Amino acid sequence: MDNEESLSKYILDSEKLEINNFNKKIKVAFLSSFTINGLSESLKVKCSKKQISCNPYVAGYNQYNQEILDKKSGLYSFSPDITFLILDTRSIFGDLFHFPYSVTKSERENFVNQKITEIINLITKFNETSDSKLVITNLSLPHYSPHGIAETKTNYSFHDAIIDFNKKLKEKLLNINSAYVFDFFKFIIKHGENNVFNFQNYLFGDIKISLDYIPYLANEFMPYIISFLGLTKKCIVVDLDNTLWGGIVGEDGFDGIRLGPQPPGNAFVEFQKYLKALSQRGILLAINSKNNFDDAIQVIREHPFMILTESDFSCIKINWNNKASNMQEISKELNIGLDSFVFFDDDPINRELIRESMPEITTPELPHDPSLYSEVIQSLHDFSTFQITSEDTNRGQMYLEQKQRTESQNSISDISEFLKKLNLEIEIKKTNSFTIPRISQLTLKTNQFNLTTKRYHEDQIKKFSEDKNILIGCAQIRDKFGDNGITGVFIVEKTNYDEWFLDTFLLSCRVMGREAEKAILYFILNEAKNNNIKRLKAKFIPTKKNKPIENFLPDCQFYEKDGVWIYNLDKPFNMPDFLTLSEE
Secondary structure, three states, rough: OOOOOHHHHHHHHHHHHOOOOEEEEEEEEEEEEEOOOHHHHHHHHHHOOOOOOEEEEEEEOOOHHHHHHOOOOOOOOOOOOOEEEEOHHHHHHHHHHHHHHHHHHHHHHHHHHHHHHHHHHHHHHHHHHOOEEEEEOOOOOOOOOOOHHHHOOOOOHHHHHHHHHHHHHHHHOOOOOOOEEEEEHHHHHHHOOOHHOOOOHHHHOOOOHHHHHHHHHHHHHHHHHHHHOOOOEEEEEEEEEOOOOOOHHHHHOOOOOOOOOOOOHHHHHHHHHOOOHHHHOOOOEEEEEEOOHHHHHHHHOOOOOOOOOHHHHEEEEOOOOHHHHHHHHHHHHOOOOOHHHEEEOHHHHHHHHHHHHOOEEEOOOOOOOOOHHHHHHHHHOOHHHHOHHHHHHOOHHHHHHHHHHHHHHOOOOOOHHHHHHEEEEEEEOOOOOOOHHHHHHHHHHHHEEOOOOOOOHHHHHHHOOOOOOEEEEEEEEEEOOOEEEEEEEEEEOOOOOEEEEEEEEEEHHHHHOOOOHHHHHHHHHHHHOOOOOOOEOOOOOOOOOOHHHHHHHHOOOOOEOEEEEEEEEOOOOOOOOOOOEEEO
């Protein structure tokens, strides 16, 4: 069992917490088919460790049907941001849990289909009444079967029925943006059925998750909280010696470091594979190493067992500078905040330096045994996201292209001349099943060039796209170095016949400084003119991070009146001539 504090400790700690301690706040509801005492308290404490105030609502014992079906229930009055619906195999299967073969094969199949229909109907009702995200658990697979070893010789067996239920639940939820499956099946595999399910707890109080393992379940729920609040980390910064390979290259030499198929070198190969997998889904990698550059880069470029290549790293700092200074440089070069980083270093002194000087950076403890590094990666929730978009999977390549742009810009003294040579193309795209997840993701994660920093989830974006009184779209930006993907978003409220209001206007940090925002604004103003609108209004809501957009409105000829910025459409707006604007 991993090192986890006792449930009683979580309950005691939760009583000491104040709801409004932190800027980040979330309301979480728990519905369950069995007793889940201590789960809300555990989650509340875990949230507080991430500087998040969690306000929980726990429905009555096995009252999830009533709570969802009654529009006046406590659940809907509470108005949660995320709702966890926790089901168990015994409750869903009822008598068929012990007597699955008292009915025919076709009756077992019909039973599963009926239960799936009932749950989908509940989800539909929930979505009609609430804007909350819904996370529903699938079913665990008990080792028990009344057929014993003959289970695998039975057509559509008891275990087949449970697996079929889970498969159909996943398929039904694939296209429901606001509902997600929590893989309770894998949770049991990870921790062991005999650990998680305790017969004494169950028979005493219908407790189907052992009290010792309630905090573990709370821990598995944290990724949903992090993703909802847009707290996903963007970049892992790694050391080299004794982190990506064993030994010190400056002392042991190229041939002396430990990296390869045999122990202990295979531990570092395994760790690199996990990092590579994260990079392929959009997490950036960077290097911060005190080392001789030539020695270290030779290993990265030439060692036969290096999994990660030079092109896998969006930023490389191999020098003898202070690691905190290097982190500042990496943040500046990648144009992302320090709170977007995770720092991996085997040296406890360097870890303490970063924790003390840059507490925004997540700096996990690393064990002395490098074979456990991969487990550290897996245990981090900081990379959680509801959905992985094409922009995510291509992010590493996009940052390499951005590096080329920067190098090209540095070789040209005149910025306007540089922009003209970029061949910038801005394509305005409408909302659809492909763009909605990305639009939501940008509203949740973009901080710097963001006029209002309003956060919207996929289901909200979908509703906006269906509202005739809202103009919503995104911008895909390309240049001679490559495709930046969808990196701009706008949401305009059609207030009345004379005025529109700019609710959301943002650009990803990686396309800032190229004046693409003026092409997007030009499109919005043109749309307004075509609809005989006289004024476009907007608000700038300042935050600690959105200073880069501070002068955007006045620079684009908006004037301020009573805290509102106004653009009169009777005057022309000129888009820079080096930009090419098109519409999908």
